[in-house]
Amino acid sequence: MKAEIIAVGTELLLGQIVNSNAQYLSEELASLGIDVYFQTVVGDNMSRLSQAIKGGAERADLLILTGGLGPTQDDLTKEAVAEVLGKSLHIDRMAMDNIDRFFQGRGTPMTENNRRQALSIDGGTPLPNATGLAVGNAIAENGKFYILLPGPPNEMKPMFEAEAKPWILQHVLTHETPLYSQMLKFAGIGESALETRLLDLIKDQADPTIAPYAKEGEVTIRISTKANTESEAMVKLDKLTEEIASRLSDHLYATGDIPIEKTIIDLMTEKGLTLSAAESCTGGLLMETLTTVPGSATVFLGGIVCYSNAMKEKLLNVPHDLLEGENAPGAVSAETAQVLAEQVRMIVDTDFGLAITGVAGPGYSERKPAGLVYIAISRRGGDTKVIELNLKGNRDTIRLRSTKTILYHLWKQIKDN
Structure with a gap:
């Protein structure tokens, strides 16, 4: 048809x-x-x-x-x-x-x-x-x-x-065999890298079929098959899903068409975990993304948009000599990201504290290029993980990719522990 x-x-x-x-x-x-x-x-x-x-x-x-x-x-x-x-x-x-x-x-x-x-x-x-x-x-x-x-x-x-x-x-569709589909959602991997890991499955596909779709910060695969009944279809879809999951377990976050932020909220709700955030260059986009999920209030307790250095000092106790001075790492640094994550976690009293600081562009800041972003995840009773990102794209793209990347690393920490 x-x-x-x-x-x-x-x-x-x-x-x-x-x-x-x-x-x-x-x-x-x-x-x-x-x-x-x-x-x-x-x-x-x-x-x-x-x-x-x-x-x-x-x-x-x-x-x-x-x-x-x-x-x-x-x-x-x-x-x-x-x-x-x-x-x-x-x-x-x-x-x-x-x-x-x-x-x-x-x-x-x-x-x-x-x-x-x-x-x-x-x-x-x-x-x-x-x-x-x-x-x-x-x-x-x-x-x-x-x-x-x-x-x-x-x-x-x-x-x-x-x-x-x-x-x-x-x-x-009176004479058509019904089509059944399963959506697989991936984060922390690009479309080309994902395709490479599944290239033999894609090249040899017949039934079920595999169709990848890319969006900013995530990749979706739709696997589809025609069958007379849903149970018959699911036998084939489940077998292919298991094969894909065995190759991409660190990136497959959902077997359904849901965003990673909902997966995180559901996981943290199930485990009784809480979350807070401190954002600089993303200007609240991370918190907005999390709070679009119904029921997020039980997990996300609050956060701070600390765009200026003054707000980083005043609200999150970032030392002045860390932010400014001849030998200071500056606001866009691993050191500042770590302090932001740890301070917001302690101030709000949550299990996890997230932080994003960087240069969204279009120009330089602190003589650092657009796309240089540091993300940090502080966990109660554990070490703080800091990751440097070098992102491409315009201002909106950098903000979105920063948000999606920190959500991916948060999901991995929750899943692996």
Whole structure:
């Protein structure tokens, strides 16, 4: 089963908004065992949109269109699909009632062009919009399948999950063997190094398949197989997972699509451990990352953003002669990172204290280059571990990589002990 995603909107071509819908839909379709071969972006033009639909139908079995369902004259997606299929449009009564209730609730008159949002293609299935006004559509014609979704992600995603996905399972995948996948998450290793360790598995793959994905500071592998039942699939997936884990046990932190910070919070909660942090160049990014995890309050007790030397001295008792002076190591040093980690751990009274200090860039600081970062982990009753990092990238990348790296080393310490 092949699919094509057609994103409609001149604003996409102008770069005014990012086409995040295509990324979401590609991941969702892959999880259903549907291969996305093409992604197309087309402007709000009837002729070009019709050409894109005709071309997509020649290449793919399933076309998913996002955008162009709104009330204005340049919202042309339903008209274009109807024209290509030789269909007419009609007002869907339930969608129209929803639009009427919306304007009545606001106490404002409805302009006539809002009726366009209730249009539906003859012979198709209206897809209710739980978070907006424009109704979606799904239609099967001549062995091809067409799904029309709104452009705004906060409308598109709920409609796909609640309406389009069940329609695909019922009408499109009736004769397809189900696809089952397992996500493996790695930290502390780059995509190229990970691929090298698994090269023979990747080269010889047949079933299950192995697909790596890289993000800043972490790598994900999706292993997938087709099987008649979930238990049959898991036998194959578990066997491959065990082989990968045996090669990368120091980097495989989760067998599921979860971030490393959640893995850490879950582990520390289970072990009854607590954590604090002192941040300089990352400016609170580490603490923000940790506290996005629900339940983190039982583990992360607090921290300090000590951006200036004065704050390092005043709040964390870093000696002045360590920070400034002709022979001082400076704020960006292993010595300062160690003191920060140890002091924040003692002040907040936690089992672990983390510290990050360095140069995020873009220029030099203390005659030290951007990307030079020191991270430290202080453990109650144990030695403090300090690591020097030499990172590449812009300011945001250096801050993010510093955060992900210290989380990886914290995970290793918790796991190994």
